[in-house]
Every structure is written in structure tokens, then in C-alpha cells.
Amino acid sequence: MTRLFAMLIASLLLAVAAQAASFRTEAEQETTVRAIAAKLRCPVCQSENILDSQSGTAKEMMTILREQLAQGRSEAEIVEFFRSRYGDYVMLSPPASGYGGLVWAAPLLLLLAGGGAYLLLLRRSTRASGALDAAAPERSPLTEQHLKGLEL
């Protein structure tokens, strides 16, 4: 009797757990679907991803994406599937190699150039002025400005 009862409870728990698990994987899969879809460009629209696009082709691409995820394919494989059909054009996030790699490097190069210019200017400038007034009186950061005319 107790054994039966225990089994009953166990199976009940299992069912609940399975339910929760299936719910979770469903929700998780939906998140994955959306994440991948947001990176794929609809080939028949004006710069829209297949998630937001209402075009038939985009909707069919969404279906393919869901099917392939359900078959256990990885994001890279799915992206490659579409890339082999539409080329790099279909990737809203450009590939990290070739010309795509260059555009990923651009912000970093720009930041280095900008940072370099900032440091250079600062060093040149502070050196030139440092000789002039090494003993300039320090101004209070906050209160003094707030009080006086507030001409900041």
C-alpha cells in the first residue's frame, strides 16, 4: 500500500517535473528562436530581420528555423544553412572573417585612434601649461561653483 502510494507520488512528481521541464524548454526554445531570427535578414524586404518581417518568405524562414532547432541543429549550422543560400547578405551580424572582420575591428581601431589623440593632446597640453603655473590654487569642485554666479 505504502509502496503504491509512494509510486503514485513519485509518478505525480515526475509528471509535474516533466511538465515544468517541457514548459521551460519551450520557453527557452522560443528565446533561442527569437535570438537567431533577429540575426537573419529577410532577403525580400528592406533591411528587416525575419522575426519582424511580415513577408511570406520571412515567415517560411522562421518555420525552417523552428524545424531545424527542433531537430537539434546548432545556431551556427542554421545560420550556415541560410548563408549557403543567400550569402553573407542574410547575416545582419556580419561574419567575423573576411570583409566582415574588418567592420568588427573598425570601432576598436577608431577608439584606439581617438584615445591616442586624447592622450597625446593631453600630454602636449599639460606639459606646456605645467611650466606656467605649477602652483595654481585648487578650486573646490562643487560648492564654490554653485555659489558664485553659477556661470559654468
Next chain:
Amino acid sequence: MTALAAKMRDTPRWKWLLGGAVVAIPLLLGIGLTKDPSFIPSMIVGHEIPAFELSKLSGEGQVASSVLVGKPFVVNFWASWCVSCREEHPILIALGEQAAHSGSFTMVGINYRDGRSAALSYLDRHGRFPYPSGVDGRGRTGIDFGVYGMPETYFVDAGGIVRARHVGPLTREAIVKNLALIGAQP
């Protein structure tokens, strides 16, 4: 001369950059003006044709790539909702008759993302093709081909390798040029 060289040497780097931008940006935008921003190059030209097996739009049987390979053939994607398809319609019919006469190549249509009745009444209005069309209702075959603008026409050689793709309404010049590529007599 040396004065110029000295002047160039003394010019600060940012001036070269700014001057370069003045030249480069209009140049780039100008080149951009001559290009079509929605054009997508085909990924399958030079590769084997994606396999398809579609039921015929009218009549029994199937349109299958496996049957077509062995002889040069032309695949045309069309739909009743596609406005510029109407433009190439007479050319397609002529090309189909030409294929039947010469026997050096085959012609096949793929009805892309369309309703069967809409497609059939479209053919009734504009004239039937002298070759079969397969039904690609959900557009899977189209996606396999990388179709993005309708109509599109693919030229495949006897070995099943795609040799050319034409986007937009077919022209006689395009037909002559592309048939030569797949070893068919125009």
C-alpha cells in the same frame, strides 16, 4: 619642388585624413548610386542545382530535378501575384516552344508561393506554358535556390551545374547569352 615636399611633410596628419575624407566619401557615395542596393548575388551559380521534387500544377506526376539532369535545362520561378512576370510571359512561351523544337534543352517552371487556382486562372488569362510547372507552395524550393526577387530564371548545364541566374523579366539578349553558357542551341 623641395618647397612643396617640405610643405607636404609639415602638413599635420589630421589634414591628410580630412582631405582624404573629402575625396573618399563622395566617391564612395557616387559608386553606391550606380549599384542596386537590394541585389543579392546568387550562391548556387557554379554549384550543383538544389534537388527538388514538386507535384505538377496541372495534371498528374511530378517535376523533379533528378529527371531533368542529363540535358541542359532552364528553371523559371513565377507567380500569379508577380507583376513583372506578366512582362516576360510571352518570352517564356516562345522559349518553351523553342525548347520543344530544338530538343537541345528542357524548360521547366516553378510556381512560387501561389495558390493553385490563382495560378491556373492566371495561365488561362495569359496563355499556358508549353512545359510543366511544379508547385512550390510554401517557397521551400525557392529558398533553396536563394530566390529573392520575382521572377528569377536559372540556367543549368547537362551536368546539373547552375551556370547563370537572371533576376527580373527575361530578355532575348539574356536568353541567348545564358543558353550558350549551358551548351544549348538557341
Next chain:
Amino acid sequence: MVDSLIKLGQLAVCLALVLSVYAVVQAVLSVTGHAPARLRAARNVLYANVALVSFGCATLIWSFATLDFSVAYVAANGSSQLPMIYRLTAMWGAHEGSLMLWLWYLTVLSAIAAWLHFRDHPLSMPWVIATLAAVQFGFLAFIVFLSNPFLTMTPPLTEGQDLNPLLQDPGLVFHPPVLYLGYVGFAIPFAFALASLIRTQAGTEWVKVVRGWTLFAWTMLTSGILMGGFWAYYELGWGGYWGWDPVENASLMPWLTGTALLHSMMAQDKRGLFRTWNVFLVVTTFLLTLIGTFLVRSGVLTSVHAFAVDPGRGAYMLGFLTMVMLVGYGLILLRSERLSADALVESAWSRESAILGNNVLLLVAAATVFVGTLYPLFVEAVSGERLSVGAPYFNKVVVPLMLAVVFLLGIGPSIPWRRMNPHRFKTGFRIPAAALVLALAVTLAFGVRDVLTIVAILAVSFAAAATLADVVTGIRARQRTTGEPLWRAAARSILIGRQRYGGLIVHLGIALIGAGIIASGLFQTAITVSLKPGDSFELAGNVVTLRGVEDADGPGYSGRAAILSISRDGVPLTEMRPQKRFYRVRSMATTEIAIRSSLAGDLYMVAGDETAQGGIVIRGYWNPLVNWIWAGWFVVAFGALLSLSSVRRKRAPRAVSAAGIEGVPAE
């Protein structure tokens, strides 16, 4: 009669075109000839052009109001089914008419600038007027020869093709006019920048004028961009407000450089720094507004917002753009030496240095957006390959840069000019530092583990706390010294220090917007479900039940509405009715989303395809804190207007001005 009215409108615009050439010639000649009469004549042209272009616009609007389909532009963008309000705003619904709006702004702002500054800047005025008239000529010629909205057709159509349904929305009434005002506003600083380059003088008087106009243009641009985002949010129905579309990027670039300009102008104002740099920023910002117009109207990039494409127009715009670039950057290359600063950045721990950092970050962000937007063009030009640079790229590279800007936004205003003792840093930032720790603890406690998310939350909390602390410290200090009650001390401080407090309030607004963007961008929940009547689903604690689907027809369209009832914890809250509409004239389908807003976030419902058995597909979103973005806009606008009210016209004493500028009477 009506036909001749629109022809009169065209005549007025053609006359304005001729007059703009006359104004350029007179203004330039007035410099060499010492001829005040010539300068006055040139100025009067700017006034006259307001009247002429206003009349042109009026005839166009009148044609829309009376549905005169003999006017080709009206026939293409109006219809008898269009409600009156959209008939009046349809003028800027397509390419030609929106250029007219642009031009009208340009004439009005030019005239205002001439009227405000004519006496105070007599030596700059010839060049300012010549530049503005030349820019007017550029747009007038474009309208008259390549984008003429006054063309008529015989025989007239009996029915028009209707306005694009997406534009039949209150958003269209406000978004383009405000955005364009922002774009055009930068033409005035540009004119003054050219004048200062030609005269090789960028003194303090220049600073005051440019600062005021930049602040005005920046406020409008910010408002226009946010309104556009709001419009996209409730009209396009994809649950977001910013998609990194090329045209959106085109509006963001001048915003970034304009923001940099606002800050570095302060350094020139207070310390005489960054003169050439400021001129460069002014020219660049104006150029970016033109590049934006080019990108939208030339068809060089695909975009959801693009106008009808015409290569001739693209070529013209490119020519115009290149001319402006050659003149602007060319003058900088030739004249920069003579604009050198008379001061130096003295210490890395100074406001100057912080502003420099702000400028570097904003410019890198602008350059990144520029590179990313035009990169597909570049790749195609060099290799013939096609690739896309889209939202995932920009989110990854621009967001970190902007977070750094937000951090700096908290620090900058409390650092004094010239230099500060680094030890002060510790005492000055006790409160923001505490906020930083608190925010970190809360974020971690809520289980957020993504580094970028954590950094984003920290940046916004820090900036908000630092800005608030700054405001409070100032008010307290006044209260201590004057002994006034708190509210009076607050009002007085803010009133007296409008420029500073206006800026701080703008910063607060930006922090609010930042919070909204982070929350709605990173914590959005979305769900797509197919419902039959009676079915329900849960979204962010709300239970959404489909009651049914019913007809919802309106002027010019037939619609279907899904009736959704919303309840929370068993308590019914409200009903939401997202619609799908079909506009008959253009045979175009649109979605009308339904939103239930609260401070915590928006419940956002989109109706999809109807299914068998009276069911429908519903896309639901929970967008947390998205309202903070729009609330932040009000704060930003308030702060900016407060700051703008502190810009006073510098009235030169009569005697001085008369002596300084012989020949120009002080009217």
C-alpha cells in the same frame, strides 16, 4: 482658378530661387564694396523668401484640402477617403512635399537668424547671409528642377492614390516637422562657422550665437528622433522603437556630433579651447544632416523609410553634398592655423579633459555608426560582394561606447575647470559611489549575470545619482549661505544658474532614457500564440484572454479587431483591441497595435493572421520601463529649454559697433 493658384505657388518658389542667387551675389559684393545697401538688400531677400516659400507651401496645402487631383503630387498622396487632418499633413508625406517643408524651415530660420544677429555681427553677416542664401539655392534648385510638387496633369484624375497608410497617423503630424527643424537648425551654426573661417575669427561672440542655435537644433533633433521612435513603436508593431535602419542611423549621427559640439562649445566659451575642433564639429554636423537626406532620398541603401528612388535626384544631392563638404572642410584645411586656441588643457583632472573625453567617445560612436552604415557600399564597391551590417552589430559596438558616455555624464559636471585635486574626487563622489554599490548588489541579487547588462545598469544608476547629488549640493549650499527655505533656494539656484541646471536636468533625462532603453531592450518578454475564443495566455503576470474577433472599419480601410481581456490575479483590468487594417486605395495591410501602459512597463499586443474557428494569432510583448524613455524626453526637453532661456543676445554698445564696422549703420 485652382489650377492657376498652384501655378502661382510654383512661380513664387521660382522667384525665390532667382532671389537666392541675387542674395548671394549682393552679400559677397557687400564685403568688397563696403556697401551696406547691398547687405541690406541681401538680408531683405531672406525675408522675402519666407513669404514666397510660405505662399508656395500654402498653395500646396490648399490643393490637398480641396483635393485638387489635377496636381500630380496631390493625386499621388491624397484621396477623397483621407480625413481632413491627414490631408493637411499629407504635404510632407512624400519626397517633394517634405522637401518643401525642409525649405520652408530653412527660409524661416535664415530670416530669424538675420533679424536677430544682423546688428551684432556686422562683419560676419555678409558671409552668414551668403551661406544661408546659397544653401537655400541648393534646395530651391532641387525642388524646382528635380522634385517639383507643383506639376499638374491634364486631364486630372478623379481619385487620388491615397497617403501611405503608415503615415495616416498622428505621428506623421509631429515627427517629420520636429526632426526636420532639428536638421535645418544646424544650418545657422554652419553659416556662422563658414563666416568665422572666412574671417579667420572664432571669438566669443561666435560662441554665443552658435551655442544658442546648436542648443535649439539639438533639442529639436532629440525630440524628433524620440518622436520617431515612439511612432515606430506604436505604428509598426514589432515591439521596438529603434532598429538601426540606415535612415535611423542617419538621424543619430548628427545627434552624436551635435551633442559633442554642445559640450566642446562650453570649453571654448569658458576657456577659449578647441576652436578649430568646434568649427569642424559644426561643419560635420551640418554635413551629416545632408548625408542623412541623401541616404533617404537617393536609394543608395535599402531602408524601411526610403522615399521613391530616382538616380537623378541622388546625383544632384551628391553634388550638393560634395560642394558643401569641399567648401566647409576646404576652408578648415586652409584656415585652421589662424584659429588656434589661446589656452591649454592644464590637467587630466579637469572639466576640459572630461569634455575632450566626451568628444572622443561621441565622435568614435558617430564614426562607428557611419562606417557600419556605409560599409556594405564599400564592400560592394571593392569586391562586388554583398553583406549586411544590422542591428546585432550596432547593439554590440555602439552600446558600450554610449555606456562610457553615460558614466562620464555623471562625472563631468562636478569637475571644475582648469584642474582639481584628485582627492576631491573621493569626497565629491561619495553618494554616486554608494549608488553604484547598491545598484550592483540589487542587480546581482536579481540574478543578472550578463556583464554588459550589469555595466549598463551601473552606468545609469551612477549617472542619475551623481547628477541628482550635484543638483542637491548646489541647492543646499545656497540654502546654507542665504538661509532661505529649501524650495526657495531650489527655485533661485535653478533660475539663476539656468545654463548649468538646464544641463543637469538634461543629463537626468538622458539617464531616464538610458534606463528605459536598457530595461526594454534587455528584459523584453515576447510571445506568439495562436488563440481560439476563450483561450488565454500569461505574459508578465497578466492573463490575456481572447474574447473574439470583430469588424472594425474606419475611413478608407476595413479592419478586424481582436478583443482581448486582461486580468491580473483574477481581477479584470482592461480590454485591449489590436487591429489589422486593410487600406483599400493602396491595397495595403497594416497592423494597429494595442498598448496598456504603466510606470512598470507596457503590455503590447499585435494582431496576426486569423485562423480557422474564429481564432487569431496574437503576438504579445512585455516592454518594461519603456515609458521612461518618453518621460525622459520631457525631462530632456525641459532642461534644454531652461538652458536655452539663458542664452541672451549679446547687444554690442552702439558706439563700439559703429566704430568697429564702418559703413554698416546700426539701424
